[in-house]
Each structure stands twice: as C-alpha cells, then as structure tokens.
Amino acid sequence: MSKEAVFTMKLEPKLRKDFFDAVDAIHRPASQVVRELMRDFIQQQSEAKEYQEFLHRKVIVARMQIRTEQSRSDGEVECEFAKRRRDILQATGDGERPMGCSSAGITPEVYMDSFKVI
Secondary structure, three states, X not given: OOOOOOOOOOOOHHHHHHHHHHHHHOOOOHHHHXXXXXXXXXXXXXXXXXXXXXXXXXXXXXXXXXXXXXXXXXXXXXXXXXXXXXXXXXXXOOOOOOOOHHHHOOOHHXXXXXXXXX
C-alpha cells in the first residue's frame, strides 16, 4: 500500500518516549505500529457500529411483537419453563421436588408478584 499522507500529532513527552521505547524493544518502526493501531481502531469502531445497528433492529422487532401481542410476559415464560423442568424431573424419576409456579398451580401474575420488593 502506498504511503502518501503525512500525519502529525502532538504528544506528551513521556508518552512519546514510552512509545518509542516500546517499538524499539520489538524492533519495529513507530509508523508501522501506529498504522496497525489505526487499523485496529477502525475495525473496532466498525464492529461496534454493526452491533449497535443489530441491537437497534432487535429492539424494533421486540417492540413490534409487544404491540401486536406476539410476546409473553416474564411470568408466562417462567411458568412454561417450570412446567418443562417438572416434566423432565418426573420423567427421570426425580419429580418430588417443587419446581416453580406450575407445580403449585400458580398463575404467571402471582408468580411474578412474589418477586416484588415490599
């Protein structure tokens, strides 16, 4: 890759000395290390931007699912998995232990109310 641009920057004397000592220790030119650092920074920023875009899309989908009632409450999910845990334990012969809301016949709303701080 051709190197046609010159990049000038101001540094604190100690930072400059420490940087040059470090690149001298690995026997590499400072400019090469700076280019690598710049490439790494650009890559990190690109990945962060992609992740933020992914997260934004995910939030939009989740909000749409909530508006169209295609989602379930925490309590409903907890009860569903309590039922699954109970069924697995019963199938393996270890079904004596209480396993959450379904084993006691508790509704999702009552189950979630049990977590409220008084």
